[in-house]
Amino acid sequence: MEDKVLRKLFLGFIQIHILHHAKQEPIYGKWMLEELKEHGYNISSGTLYPILHSMETDGLLLKEDKNVDGKIRKYYSATNKGNEVLGEAQNKAFELFKEIRD
Template identity: 60%
Template sequence: MQDAILRKLFLGFIQIHILHHAAKAPFYGAWMIEELAHHGYDISAGTLYPILHNLEKADLLQTEKQVVEGKTRKYYCITQEGRQTLAAAKEKIAELTHEL
């Protein structure tokens, strides 16, 4: 039971982390896997891409295709809805950390 709850919490942290970086600059999936690894999240492409697709379906992210070294790469960018969601999450995080 505890593992399931921690998994849900970490999924939320990962989603906020994704939105945070998308607000800074467009990114591609392999870069995000490396970025999350720097923060202790061991996440595979098979886990990350469904998260990205769900954020896209929720209109929090959008994609742009760019050709890099002859290959098409999909970049993820934050939407206005994503910016609003990230701002609300930051408020709740600040409130919680202040309380803890």
């Protein structure tokens, strides 16, 4: 049960990570999996790709297909809406950090 609760909680953190990196430069799934792993989020591609698709559907990410070595790779960039949501999330996260830190 605890794993399910933590997984739900961390889903929001993962989305913030995605928006943060997609704002800086276009990202792709395999790179994002490795980046998340460095931060302690051990998720599978079967978990990440539905998150990316959902964020695209919600208008937070824009997908662009690029041919890389003969294979199509999907790159995701933050949209204006995604950048706005990221800004709001950063403010809320900072406020929460200040509250729980003390």
